[in-house]
Amino acid sequence: MARETYTARLERKDCISEPAQCYHFEFVLDELESFAFSAGQFVSAVAQDENGKQQTRAYSLASAANGNRFELCVNRVEEGFFSNHLADLPDLPIGAEIQVHGPHGHFILHEPITDSILVATGTGVAPMRGYLQWLFPANGEDRSNGKEIWLVYGTRYETDVYYHEEFEALALRKPNFHYLPTLSRAQESWTGLRGYVQDHVARIVEERAARLGLPLPQPPVDPMIPAKELSFDICAYICGLNNMVSGVRELLAGYGWHRKQIVFERYD
C-alpha cells in the first residue's frame, strides 16, 4: 500500500553543536491542519540521492505534537547521505522542502506514567525532548503525575550536550525532573557527572530501591500473568546507538527488570 507522503517546509534550522555538526530543525506541514503523533515516534524522510535512487531514513520527532509542526535533531554522519542532505538544507529565504511519511514507531511512553529513567546518547535525546515537552508542557497541565523522571544523557564532550539550557531550566521548574548529563571525555573544567550512562542508571536504580526498601534484584514476575496485565512502578526508555542500548538493557536485566519495563529505540 502506498504511504501518504507529506511535504515538510523547513522554517528554521540551527546548528546546536558546531564540533558535533548537530542541527535542530523546525518544519511545517502546510497541507495538514494538524500532525498528530505520540511523543517519541519518528518520521521517515525520503529523498533521491545523486544517482537518482530513493533513500529513506528514520528521524525521531524531537518535539511533542504541536499543530502542523514538528522538530528534528540530526547530526552529520561522516559520508552518510541523508544526514548531510538535511544538514545542508538552506533555510532562507523561502524554506527548503523535504518529503516525509509517518508518524511511525512504538517508542512511546507507557501510561499511566510511572517513575521513568530516560537514557540517551547523542541525538538519541531527540525523542526524550518530545517526552519531556509532553510530560511538562510550558503552557498546560503537567502530565507527569508527580512521578520521578530522570534524564541520563551521555555524550563525549560538553559541546555535544544538545538542549542543555532547556533541560536545566526544566529541572529548575520541575522538582520531579532530574537532569543528569554525563561526559565520557570531559575536560578538567567540567564539574558535572563523568563516565558512561550505565554507571548513573545503576546508581539511580540502587538508590531508589534502598530508599523505598525494595529488594534488588527485584523478584521475577509470575510467568502465568499475561503480559498485558502486568504493571510496574518504574520503566526505562533508552535511545541511541546499539552498543549503549544493549549495555543498559543488560544492566537492567541484571536487576531483575522485566522486558516490558524496558522500552528502547536503536539508531543503527
Ligand SMILES: Cc1cc2nc3c(=O)[nH]c(=O)nc-3n(C[C@H](O)[C@H](O)[C@H](O)COP(=O)(O)OP(=O)(O)OC[C@H]3O[C@@H](n4cnc5c(N)ncnc54)[C@H](O)[C@@H]3O)c2cc1C
Ligand atoms: C527509529 C530511528 C530514529 C532515528 N532518529 C534519528 C534522529 O533523531 N537523529 C539522527 O541524527 N539520526 C537518527 N536516526 C539515524 C538515521 O536514520 C540515519 O541512520 C542517520 O542520519 C545516518 O543516515 P545517513 O544517510 O547520513 O548515513 P548512511 O549512509 O545511511 O549510513 C552511514 C553509517 O552510519 C551509521 N549510523 C547511523 N546513525 C548514526 C549516528 N547517529 N551516529 C553514527 N553513526 C550512525 C549507519 O549504521 C551506517 O553504517 C534514527 C534511526 C532510526 C532507526
